[in-house]
Amino acid sequence: MNAALKTSWICDQARAIGFDLCGVAPVHGDENHLRELQHLPEWLNRGHAGEMNYLHDPRRADPALAMDGARSLIVVALNYNSARPYSTAVEAAATDSDAVPRGWISRYAWGDDYHETMWQKLNALVGGMREQWPEPFEARAYADTGPIIERVAAKYAGLGWLAKNTCLINEQIGSWLFLGVIITTLDLEPSLASDDSPAPDRCGTCTLCLDACPTQAFTEARVLDARRCISYLTIELRTAIPEDLRSAMGNAVIGCDICQDVCPWNRKAPVTTLGAFQPRNLTIVQSGKENIETGENESQPAATLFAPELEWLASLTQQEFSSVFRGSAVKRAKWRGLVRNACVALGNSKILRNSGTYPRVLALLANLAGSSDQLISEHAQWAISRLKN
Numbered sequence: 001m002n003a004a005l006k007t008s009w010i011c012d013q014a015r016a017i018g019f020d021l022c023g024v025a026p027v028h029g030d031e032n033h034l035r036e037l038q039h040l041p042e043w044l045n046r047g048h049a050g051e052m053n054y055l056h057d058p059r060r061a062d063p064a065l066a067m068d069g070a071r072s073l074i075v076v077a078l079n080y081n082s083a084r085p086y087s088t089a090v091e092a093a094a095t096d097s098d099a100v101p102r103g104w105i106s107r108y109a110w111g112d113d114y115h116e117t118m119w120q121k122l123n124a125l126v127g128g129m130r131e132q133w134p135e136p137f138e139a140r141a142y143a144d145t146g147p148i149i150e151r152v153a154a155k156y157a158g159l160g161w162l163a164k165n166t167c168l169i170n171e172q173i174g175s176w177l178f179l180g181v182i183i184t185t186l187d188l189e190p191s192l193a194s195d196d197s198p199a200p201d202r203c204g205t206c207t208l209c210l211d212a213c214p215t216q217a218f219t220e221a222r223v224l225d226a227r228r229c230i231s232y233l234t235i236e237l238r239t240a241i242p243e244d245l246r247s248a249m250g251n252a253v254i255g256c257d258i259c260q261d262v263c264p265w266n267r268k269a270p271v272t273t274l275g276a277f278q279p280r281n282l283t284i285v286q287s288g289k290e291n292i293e294t295g296e297n298e299s300q301p302a303a304t305l306f307a308p309e310l311e312w313l314a315s316l317t318q319q320e321f322s323s324v325f326r327g328s329a330v331k332r333a334k335w336r337g338l339v340r341n342a343c344v345a346l347g348n349s350k351i352l353r354n355s356g357t358y359p360r361v362l363a364l365l366a367n368l369a370g371s372s373d374q375l376i377s378e379h380a381q382w383a384i385s386r387l388k389n
């Protein structure tokens, strides 16, 4: 089978497995691809990576370093846009009333851990390739965690453009996409011919994402200072959240969707019915604190990862956290990170002082302020002072 037929077989197979997009970029030979990756050292030198030390891995600046004899990058994308409102539509309702204060978990983390879903599908694709071509070849699959800058690879595999919010946008699907890459020694036909340009940049004069970012994390269009990004602050940062950024974080507890929620290319984004990406519902049996299990039960109050109650998140024990977030991307934030974030969001909530919620939340925060964990205690104290002022 020649290189062109191989590419076409792989992408047909990828679609049959459930990926929405598939393309191939050459590891060598595309100067623009390599030039784009050369922004990485400058980005790192500016300190934009914060504590994400793994981003300094030199292989990220050149995919050829990721595997001996690598020839091709197969890039796939999977839509995770489950049919629920955007954070920008529900935020006011969640915080600006006497109702119980609710937090925001990013769309990508509502269901099962996407790494697992992506790896299963990517490994199924590699398995299919090995059956199809019995000759020995190397192929390694990555989703998020490998030494490849996936969005740049996706651009040069023809999947979309790198937008001002730094996300990969596909003209038909938008940006609610997980990306996965298979690096392989197979010689495959690139999806873009050598004289083809990648998808044109369709941001135009729009700046909605840059203007909407609550922490002003973009230093310029297409350049994100991760240290200011709520996604970094809530998930990656293990220490105290800088005080000057806390009030801008609103009700975010895991990640942030705002620069994608406001994007016109996501207004008509298709939705996925994939069960793995629908918001998890958790049944809480009130009499036994530990008795938390997944699955709906009409007779019990259900907690959901779609705009969850902040008091519930802030009062989770470490054991409950492990049980509730088993197999969920939320677990990356770790228990103390999530409780820290819930404290900040409670501090930002607009609970009315004459409501029943107000004294209850203050009591919960006072309890957390007494925690022997310095990180939790300090963030709870910050929240109390914010609610009292």
Ligand code: B12
Binding pocket: 036, 037, 038, 039, 040, 042, 043, 052, 055, 106, 107, 108, 143, 144, 145, 146, 147, 148, 149, 150, 151, 152, 165, 166, 167, 168, 169, 175, 176, 177, 178, 179, 180, 222, 223, 224, 226, 229, 231, 232, 236, 254, 255, 256, 257, 259
């Ligand atoms: C580190 C990381 C983060 C960091 C940093 C994000 C960032 N923009 O770099 C944080 C924690 C903030 C983050 C947040 C999110 N992430 Co993230 N993240 C990654 C990861 C692991 C590496 C990305 C990376 O290498 N960044 C380094 C910088 C240099 O890359 P970059 O911003 O793309 O940089 C390019 C531009 O800046 C450009 N550039 C152009 N002109 C110029 C000019 C100058 C002067 C400079 C300096 C640079 C520059 O060149 C750079 C490329 O060389 C990738 C997975 C992977 N392995 O690739 C997922 C990934 C990018 N994340 C993803 C997702 C879903 C998210 C979130 C939506 C999650 C959430 N809801 O909270 C947010 C989105 C925030 C945003 N607007 O980017 C998806 C993106 C899918 C898509 N459609 O684009 C990925 C691909 C994971 C996956 N496998 O699906 N993420």
Ligand code: SF4
Binding pocket: 212, 213, 214, 215, 216, 217, 218, 224, 228, 229, 230, 231, 255, 256, 257, 258, 259, 260
């Ligand atoms: S994810 Fe949120 S905080 Fe991060 S750049 Fe986008 S809007 Fe700003």
Ligand code: SF4
Binding pocket: 163, 164, 165, 202, 203, 204, 206, 207, 208, 209, 210, 259, 262, 263, 264, 265
């Ligand atoms: S909001 Fe506008 S500028 Fe930002 S990514 Fe979308 S189209 Fe581009």
